Every structure is written in C-alpha cells, then in structure tokens.
Amino acid sequence: MSDANKEIVLTYYREIMNQANRQVNDQLIATDFVFVNPTHKEPLYGPEAFFGLVSMLHSAFPDIHFTVEDLIAENEKVVSYWSCQGTHRGSLHTVVGNITGNGSTFRITGMSRILIRDSKISEIRVCEDALGLLVQLGAIAKK
Numbered sequence: 679m680s681d682a683n684k685e686i687v688l689t690y691y692r693e694i695m696n697q698a699n700r701q702v703n704d705q706l707i708a709t710d711f712v713f714v715n716p717t718h719k720e721p722l723y724g725p726e727a728f729f730g731l732v733s734m735l736h737s738a739f740p741d742i743h744f745t746v747e748d749l750i751a752e753n754e755k756v757v758s759y760w761s762c763q764g765t766h767r768g769s770l771h772t773v774v775g776n777i778t779g780n781g782s783t784f785r786i787t788g789m790s791r792i793l794i795r796d797s798k799i800s801e802i803r804v805c806e807d808a809l810g811l812l813v814q815l816g817a818i819a820k821k
Contacts, residue, residue: 680751683794687756688746690792690799694729695744698736703729708798715804717773734771738779739764747787756792761785762806766815773808777817784814 686706693702707725714721722728735742742764750757763785770777788806792799812818 680753680756682797683754683756684749684751686794686797686799687749687751687758687792691744691746691758691760694732695735696742698729698732700729703732706799708795708800711798711800711802713802713804715806717806717808719773737768738766738770739784740767741765754794756794758790758792759787760790761787770815772812772817774812774817777812777815780816782815784811786811786814 689702690706693699694706704725707728709724711724711728712721713723713728713731722731742762744760744762746758746760748759763783766777766782766784767779769779786807788804790805791801791803793801809818813820
C-alpha cells in the first residue's frame, strides 16, 4: 500500500501542482478533502476549493514547478519534502495582501503530510518557507 500511495502523491505533484490538470485534481482529491497551511486564514475544503488555489498559483507563477526531494510513506500517510520555484508574473494573494507580479524568481522548500484513503487524497497539511517566498518576491524587505 505504501508504494501505491507514493505513486498517488507523485501524480499529485506532477499533474496537479505542476500542470494544473483539473481532471486529475477531480479524480485524486476526495470530496471530504481538507488542505491546511499556516499561511492561510482558513482550511480549504473539497476538490473545487483546492483547485482554486492551484489555479491562483499558476496564474501568479505560470512556470511554477515542484520537485519532490524526498518521499516517505507508511500506511495511509505520505510525507514529502519538496522544493518549488517559479517566476512571479501575476497577482498572488498572501497573508500580507495581494502582490502584483514583478518578474522576480523564487525557490523555496517545504514539507507536506498527505493522507490517502481509498486511493484518494483526503488531507494535506503543509509547512513551507513562506517568509523566504515573500522576501524573494520583494513583499518583505531583506535586512
């Protein structure tokens, strides 16, 4: 089961996060899905809300790319350590407000704990370098 769950998570990064594939999003994300990230005011629920986030990221960073650096699976839990990079071209909605695209590039790392139930992603909890992202985009001054 762990290997099958790893494949689901790799498909999630490849098809949903990197390609914004709506069809795969609707196939892999459970109807009772929850997405939690400390930089978001509220959790996101369901495949529609999650794809809204994916679409916003692809609008802000048309070349966004996630690379899975490490993947560990045990039963229904998969933990990924990832890096992400892109070029800021469109509006990004953040905890410090909207940030207009300015052509700056970024590279951050993060970790996600992903729960798989019945071959679908039911929960994702993310911890990412949001401060590093905001500094690289010029939203927060470097000191």
